[in-house]
Amino acid sequence: MDVSRIHKTTFDPDGIRPQGVRRLGFTIVELIIALSILLIAASIFYRMVASTAKLRQVNRENAVAADAARVLIEEMRNRTFSELFALYNNDPNDDPDDPGTAPGSFFFVDRLKPLASSPGGLVGEVFLPTRITEVEVAGGSTVVVEEQWVCEDTVDADLGMPRDLNGDSVVDDQNHADDYIILPVRVVIRWQGMFGERSLRVVTMLTDFEPHE
Amino acid sequence: MNPKRTHKRGGFTIIEALIAMALVGLVLTKLTMVVTQAQKAHTNEVATMVLEDQAAQVLDRVAFAIIGSDADTIDPVVEAPFSTDELSFRISMGVEEGEVIWGNPEQIGLRGDGSQLYWGQNVGEVEERIVVWCNTVSEMLEGELLNGYDDNGNSLDDELGLSFDKNGKSITIRMTLVKVDKEGRSREVTEQTTVTCRN
Numbered sequence: 001m002d003v004s005r006i007h008k009t010t011f012d013p014d015g016i017r018p019q020g021v022r023r024l025g026f027t028i029v030e031l032i033i034a035l036s037i038l039l040i041a042a043s044i045f046y047r048m049v050a051s052t053a054k055l056r057q058v059n060r061e062n063a064v065a066a067d068a069a070r071v072l073i074e075e076m077r078n079r080t081f082s083e084l085f086a087l088y089n090n091d092p093n094d095d096p097d098d099p100g101t102a103p104g105s106f107f108f109v110d111r112l113k114p115l116a117s118s119p120g121g122l123v124g125e126v127f128l129p130t131r132i133t134e135v136e137v138a139g140g141s142t143v144v145v146e147e148q149w150v151c152e153d154t155v156d157a158d159l160g161m162p163r164d165l166n167g168d169s170v171v172d173d174q175n176h177a178d179d180y181i182i183l184p185v186r187v188v189i190r191w192q193g194m195f196g197e198r199s200l201r202v203v204t205m206l207t208d209f210e211p212h213e
Numbered sequence: 214m215n216p217k218r219t220h221k222r223g224g225f226t227i228i229e230a231l232i233a234m235a236l237v238g239l240v241l242t243k244l245t246m247v248v249t250q251a252q253k254a255h256t257n258e259v260a261t262m263v264l265e266d267q268a269a270q271v272l273d274r275v276a277f278a279i280i281g282s283d284a285d286t287i288d289p290v291v292e293a294p295f296s297t298d299e300l301s302f303r304i305s306m307g308v309e310e311g312e313v314i315w316g317n318p319e320q321i322g323l324r325g326d327g328s329q330l331y332w333g334q335n336v337g338e339v340e341e342r343i344v345v346w347c348n349t350v351s352e353m354l355e356g357e358l359l360n361g362y363d364d365n366g367n368s369l370d371d372e373l374g375l376s377f378d379k380n381g382k383s384i385t386i387r388m389t390l391v392k393v394d395k396e397g398r399s400r401e402v403t404e405q406t407t408v409t410c411r412n
Binding site: 056063067070071074075078 | 258262269380381382383406407408409
């Protein structure tokens with residue numbers, strides 16, 4: 001240590017701050033500034049790593065949802081076209097086989113966590129151009145029941161509705177569940193992602209290419 | 214100020230130096246451990262991601278090859294709980310004078326030691342064309358054992374690392390890729406999809 005320098009040391013009248021001393025270390029202010037810079041740099045780095053991990057997880061969830069939607073549409077293509085509406089609406093009474101045997105409008109997706117509001121823990125839903133209509137059934141007494149109709153006058157821009165579904169060049173308000181030749185379909189998947197509520201929507205148009213008599 | 218006191222300490226004592234060195238050593242060791250662990254985790258994640266990407270790409274190739282085929286030309290026709298690791302099919306090229314023009318017979322399956330997934334055209338004929346799409350296919354599908362049971366709960370018994378099963382005009386494709394790293398740890402990725410033959 002340079003003793004001569006210490007000898008020259010004088011103190012301020014309050015005896016607090018040494019004057020004329022060559023500083024051999026860091027002041028507390030310098031340390032705080034250095035630590036702050038380090039902390040900011042570390043937090044930026046941490047945020048970057050965290051956002052990369054988040055993006056990867058979000059991409060994974062999106063890929064699972066997109067694949068599930070695609071597979072569901074492929075399964076719909078594998079069904080008899082004229083039965084698609086009855087199979088994938090949420091009315092069990094019009095199922096082609098026994099009531100309640102059709103897949104219905106909701107479906108399960110493996111590896112996606114359902115929302116608290118997901119019915120029966122099913123994250124996927126199929127939307128068709130449907131209208132619930134009250135019809136009178138004449139029996140011993142007249143009863144009003146709800147029926148699901150394929151309607152050309154349904155307003156749904158996403159599905160391209162209203163539009164002619166049975167190829168007669170007219171958009172009417174009748175039920176075309178038995179004579180539709182094109183069927184717009186929207187598949188929506190809503191799930192609880194790792195970073196909040198997420199959803200994916202796929203819209204397509206199914207049609208029947210099989211020759212008919 | 215007493216000059217004598219100033220002379221008392223010209224540097225660090227050996228104890229101080231030892232303690233400081235021990236502390237620095239400790240901090241450095243911890244830091245190295247953290248960095249090493251982060252590096253390992255990063256390497257693992259990257260390796261898994263690469264394998265997942267490869268599996269997705271190969272599955273897409275297989276799916277798009279089958280999607281254009283005619284369901285009636287698919288051979289063999291195997292339905293769950295059985296499956297096949299080899300599929301032959303033909304693609305309709307169009308209609309000429311009322312007759313369907315068929316493309317060359319195509320085949321997708323496993324070859325070699327069962328780890329190579331190939332696509333072939335005119336297999337076994339003079340104009341044979343074979344392309345290996347992937348060489349990391351697992352012996353069995355993830356979670357499956359060769360015991361006559363459905364061990365992984367996917368409704369198939371004893372399916373191999375690549376398996377096809379037919380349901381109407383739909384084909385479900387399942388595939389497990391496996392890769393062993395330098396340290397001998399194996400990493401598995403399983404993908405599956407369903408396609409419906411368009412022609």
